[in-house]
Amino acid sequence: MGESSICQVRATVMLYDDTHRRWVPAGSESPCISRVHIYHSPVANTFRVVGRKLQADQQVVINCAVIKGMKYNQATPNFHQWRDPKQVWGLNFGSTEDAALFANSMTSALEAL
Numbered sequence: 075m076g077e078s079s080i081c082q083v084r085a086t087v088m089l090y091d092d093t094h095r096r097w098v099p100a101g102s103e104s105p106c107i108s109r110v111h112i113y114h115s116p117v118a119n120t121f122r123v124v125g126r127k128l129q130a131d132q133q134v135v136i137n138c139a140v141i142k143g144m145k146y147n148q149a150t151p152n153f154h155q156w157r158d159p160k161q162v163w164g165l166n167f168g169s170t171e172d173a174a175l176f177a178n179s180m181t182s183a184l185e186a187l
């Protein structure tokens with residue numbers, strides 16, 4: 075049994091550049107919309123956030139494990155962020171509905187870990 079998607083939303087995936095203290099789009103210079111999933115692996119009971127650009131190349135711009143105890147910060151109705159061991163991720167959602175959907179799924183995932 076592989077992984078199954080528990081939600082999919084549209085968002086621009088961003089990384090915080092600590093050195094220059096600014097957000098940069100993940101995966102390239104220009105911000106672009108990606109389809110972002112939370113995948114669940116039932117066997118291992120693990121979750122990860124995977125995002126691919128909507129563009130033709132479908133470049134993977136985020137592939138990040140959901141870590142037990144991680145704090146998911148809903149900074150604004152359409153910009154949420156969290157820290158992983160190496161960096162800070164930000165999602166600029168295409169809509170506040172997508173933001174709420176993703177936040178609900180992330181909260182459920184964190185509760186299941």
Ligand SMILES: CC(=O)N[C@@H](Cc1ccccc1Cl)C(=O)N1CCC[C@]12C=C[C@@H]1CC[C@@H](C(=O)N[C@@H]3C(=O)N4[C@@H](C=C[C@H]3C)CC[C@H]4C(=O)O)N1C2=O
Pocket residue numbers: 090097145146147149150153155156157162164166
């Ligand atoms: C304790 C801790 O880790 N706190 C973290 C947050 C956090 C708390 C709790 C758990 C996890 C995490 Cl992750 C923290 O504060 N962090 C994480 C890295 C960055 C930041 C530090 C300083 C700056 C100051 C301004 C602020 C910011 O970036 N706001 C956004 C913003 O400026 N933008 C983005 C959109 C909207 C805004 C909301 C889109 C692009 C840009 C823009 O609007 O142009 N910051 C942060 O969020």
